[in-house]
Amino acid sequence: MRGDSEFMKQAIRLATENVVSGRGGPFGAVIVRDGEVIATGVNQVTATNDPTAHAEVVAIRRASAQLKDFILAGCQMYTSCEPCPMCLAAIYWSRMDEIFYGNTAADAAAVGFDDAFLYDELKKPVGGRTIPAERLLGEEAWENFEAWRNFASRVHY
Numbered sequence: 001m002r003g004d005s006e007f008m009k010q011a012i013r014l015a016t017e018n019v020v021s022g023r024g025g026p027f028g029a030v031i032v033r034d035g036e037v038i039a040t041g042v043n044q045v046t047a048t049n050d051p052t053a054h055a056e057v058v059a060i061r062r063a064s065a066q067l068k069d070f071i072l073a074g075c076q077m078y079t080s081c082e083p084c085p086m087c088l089a090a091i092y093w094s095r096m097d098e099i100f101y102g103n104t105a106a107d108a109a110a111v112g113f114d115d116a117f118l119y120d121e122l123k124k125p126v127g128g129r130t131i132p133a134e135r136l137l138g139e140e141a142w143e144n145f146e147a148w149r150n151f152a153s154r155v156h157y
């Protein structure tokens with residue numbers, strides 16, 4: 001993998017500006033395709049009362065809107081910090097090609113942003129997780145997939 005340090009510098013700068021301006025957490029992301037910035041994002045969790053508004057997710061939403069495509073193949077994610085499990089999943093769902101990160105998850109944990117518990121949760125069986133989850137009306141819910149299978153103009157993603 002060969003990252004372009006200029007795009008990482010931009011992600012790092014966005015993250016610092018986000019803190020200094022009082023807008024949010026120390027995280028910035030830049031999405032690049034063919035050497036061009038498609039979209040950027042900063043952490044907006046507290047600014048927008050959106051717990052999913054991590055820099056990477058914000059950038060992915062903007063890049064997809066910009067490219068009018070839910071597939072971001074051919075794009076690279078430059079993020080100021082190693083992605084949390086939610087952002088990592090979002091990057092995989094968007095089918096991006098590569099990820100470059102500045103700070104590590106351990107660095108983030110050192111300043112109070114510890115996502116190790118989420119990685120641990122993912123390894124546990126459903127019944128052993130911190131937030132209880134149980135199946136309810138599974139047979140009735142199957143009608144959703146029946147509808148999907150029968151919907152002729154479905155768009156696969």
Ligand SMILES: [Zn+2]
Binds near residue numbers: 056085086088
């Ligand atoms: Zn995240």
